[in-house]
Amino acid sequence: MIGYNKVSSVLARGAMRPVESPADRPSGGSRADPGADLLEFWRVDVELQGRPILSGIDLSIRKGEIVCVVGPSGSGKTTMLRTLSGFTPPTAGQVLFQGQEIRKPRRDIAIVFQDYGRALLPWRNAAKNVELAMEAANKPRAGRAAEIERLLTLMGLGGHADKYPAQMSGGMQQRLQIARCLAQTPSVILMDEPFGALDAMTRQTLQDEVLKLVAAMQTTVFFVTHDLEEAIYLADRVIALQPNPGRIARIFDVDLPSPRDQISTREHPAFLKLRRQLFDFVKGAEP
Ligand SMILES: Nc1ncnc2c1ncn2[C@@H]1O[C@H](COP(=O)(O)OP(=O)(O)OP(=O)(O)O)[C@@H](O)[C@H]1O
């Protein structure tokens, strides 16, 4: 295997990079800082228990970009996310954060799980759940309370600091999990079907919270979802995977005006066109 230093110098020179088709290239979205690649999959293969799970993944993600990943069950969406989290190392190729190989979990890359019930500590109230991330990061005690209040308010939980998870709705618990992630002050948030267990209205509200967050903090979001419309609504680009082994089948640039709006964006001709393309693609990819 080619060493990291060698690869990074190669990458820095821009040589030997995977050939990208024009459709694969990042679009100049308004939220992102063009040219500032933060995350990179470089010829990534993942094998698990001797089985190829991901094959030849090449993808660059810019700072402040929202990338949504869709694809049939088992196509490797979660595995892709886990390589970014540092939990599943690639068998070949590299996954890079700011040009450095991701070898283990890091605090500037946070994960929001679908199962908020298990992600939160039931014996800690909302404030104490958020504080957990600060304790893990050894943030000084002074200033924690004000920061906790700021994050809870940001996620629409102002006034709920004393509530325990069991006293909160599913949407509130998921907001709390996101607030806790933000307490890590991450550059990247990885989300694996984070709103899959929530009702449609709550889901839409939280989608808008994610968009606001990215606009306010330039956070980069890698978002896995089964919901094609959610993917288009949120994303700068939608990555469509196909299975056996998991690989990138197509990349859809989402050229929709920002800020997005749950009514007008979803009625926009470009939204409807993309929706049709994605549905056709997924239908075609079905066995
Ligand atoms: N730890 C593991 N050991 C062996 N195989 C695994 C492991 N984790 C996942 N796999 C396999 O890798 C493939 C991709 O799984 P992954 O969870 O990434 O898919 P996914 O696209 O997220 O699916 P879903 O939509 O159902 O969540 C599946 O065939 C799965 O069985």
Ligand SMILES: [Mg+2]
């Ligand atoms: Mg999954």
